[in-house]
Amino acid sequence: MTNWVFEADPYPYGFIPESTTLLIIDMQRDFVEPGGFAQMAGEDISHVQKIIQPCKDVLDTARKKGICVILVHQGYKPDLSDCPPARLARSTLDKGVGDAGPLGRNLIRGEPGFEIISDLKPLPGDLVVEKSGFGAFHDTDLLSILQYRKIRTLIVCGVATDICVDTTIREATDRGFDCIVPEDCTASYYPAFKRVSLEIIKSQNVILGWISDSKKIINGLRALPDK
Numbered sequence: 619m620t621n622w623v624f625e626a627d628p629y630p631y632g633f634i635p636e637s638t639t640l641l642i643i644d645m646q647r648d649f650v651e652p653g654g655f656a657q658m659a660g661e662d663i664s665h666v667q668k669i670i671q672p673c674k675d676v677l678d679t680a681r682k683k684g685i686c687v688i689l690v691h692q693g694y695k696p697d698l699s700d701c702p703p704a705r706l707a708r709s710t711l712d713k714g715v716g717d718a719g720p721l722g723r724n725l726i727r728g729e730p731g732f733e734i735i736s737d738l739k740p741l742p743g744d745l746v747v748e749k750s751g752f753g754a755f756h757d758t759d760l761l762s763i764l765q766y767r768k769i770r771t772l773i774v775c776g777v778a779t780d781i782c783v784d785t786t787i788r789e790a791t792d793r794g795f796d797c798i799v800p801e802d803c804t805a806s807y808y809p810a811f812k813r814v815s816l817e818i819i820k821s822q823n824v825i826l827g828w829i830s831d832s833k834k835i836i837n838g839l840r841a842l843p844d845k
Contacts, residue, residue, distance in 0.1 A: 621633070621634060622634070622635060622838060622841055622842065623838060624798055624828070624830055624834055624835055624838040625830060625834040625837070625838070626798055626828035626829060626830040626834065627820055627828065627829045627830070628820055628823070628824065628828075629828075631771075631796070631798050631828045631830075633770075633771045633796075633798075633838070634770065634771070635683070635684070635685060635842050636768070637767075637768055637769050637770040637771060638685055638686070638769065638770070638771040638772075638773065639685065639686040639687070639688055639764065639767070639769045639771070639772055639773070640676065640677065640680040640685055640686070640687050640688070640773045640775070641688050641690065641754065641772045641773065641774050641775070641776075641786070642673060642677065642687075642688070642689045642690065642738060642775045642776050643690045643754060643774065643775065643776030643777065643782050643783050643786060644690060644691055644692050644776050644777050644778075644782050645670070645673060645689070645691075645734055645735055645738050645775075645776050645777065646691040646692070646693075646731065646732060646733060646734050646735065647721050647730060647731045647732070647733050647734075647735055648693075648721060648724060648725055648731035648732060649663075649666060649777050649778075650663060650666050650667060650670070650735050650777070651663070651721065651731075651735065652720075653719060653720030653721050653731075654719070654720075654721050654724075654731050655713075655715075655719065655721075655724040655725055655731060656807065658713045658717075658719050658724065659713055659714075660713075661807040662807055663807070665805050665806065665807055665808075665809060665812075666777045666778070666805040666806075666807065668802075668805060669775070669776075669777075669802060669803050669804060669805045670735065670737050670738070671737075672800065672802040672803045672831075672832035673737075673738060673775050673776070673803045673832075674737050674738060675832055675836060676773070676775065676800060676803055676832050676835050676836060676839075677738060679835075679836045679839045679840065680773075680839060681741070681743075681744075682844055682845070683839045683840075683842040683843075683844065683845060684842075684844075684845025685773075685839065686745070686767055686769065687740075687743070687744040687745065688744070688745045688746070688747060688760070688763065689734055689738065689740050689744060689745070689746050689747070690746075690747045690748075690749055690754045690758075690760070690776070690786075691732060691733075691734055691746070691747075691748060691749070692725060692748075692749050692750070692751075692752075692782065693725045693726055693727040693729075693732040693748060693750070694715060694716070694725055694726060694727065694750055695726075695727060695750075696723070696726055696727070696728070698715070698716050700750045700757075701715055701716070701750065702751075719731065727748060734746075745763060747759070747760050747763070751785075752781055752782045752785040752786075753782070753785040753786050753788070753789045754782070754786040754789070755786065755789040755790070755793065756789070761793060764795065769795070770795060770796060771795070771796045771797075771798065772787075772790055772795050772796065772797045772798070773798055773799075773800065773835060774786065774787055774790075774797050774798070774799050774804070774827070775799075775800060775803035775804055776803070776804060777804065777805055777806070778805065778806045778807060778811075779804045779805060779806040779811065779812040779815045779816065780806045780808070780811040780812060780814070780815045781806075783799070783804050783815075784815050784818075784819075787799070787819060787826050787827055788826060791825075791826050791827070796827065796828075797819075797826065797827035797828070798827055798828040798829075798830055798835075799816065799819060799827055799828070799829050799830065800830050800831050800832045800834070800835045801816055801829055801830070801831050802831050802832050803831075803832050803835075804816075816829050
């Protein structure tokens with residue numbers, strides 16, 4: 619196996635293609651598109667829509683180079699039996715989890731809003747993980763997938779930087795994985811929260827991970843032979 623490099627902050631990150639995966643978190647219609655759960659809750663989805671193209675660019679390159687691709691999306695069973703009572707209690711009436719909206723019932727598996735957006739639609743060979751919590755490791759088989767494939771490095775993209783992305787990175791770090799985040803492939807509904815989250819991730823000599831961008835990730839991947 620050969621070591622390759624992603625340019626990153628605070629310093630370059632050496633990676634092994636065979637042990638690297640692209641992890642795209644919660645780029646689903648409920649969080650990104652008009653009429654989805656996020657917009658119904660009053661969030662400005664323009665911030666998250668800006669990352670669609672950079673995510674697609676990285677995704678297309680990863681597929682071409684044979685990098686493992688895992689797409690994660692969040693939702694609950696129709697009877698909400700797997701939704702924490704505290705989250706239901708904090709949901710806004712008529713705009714919360716399980717309530718009806720233009721894209722079906724909010725954050726319910728099988729509804730249109732639960733689907734991953736068309737620009738990042740899973741293809742044969744991609745892996746899909748459905749989660750019911752903020753972190754992608756919570757009550758999912760993600761850890762087993764990564765261990766089986768002998769993954770060490772996670773290229774983490776998606777939304778929201780300060781919630782599901784941040785939680786997943788913390789979970790991954792505690793489980794011994796390295797994380798690198800292309801900053802233009804992740805977004806928060808509150809840009810200030812994104813900035814702080816990324817600063818925390820790379821602080822203290824990468825306490826949680828490295829920060830890069832889509833062009834640097836793509837440049838690192840383009841050096842690999844096509845699959």
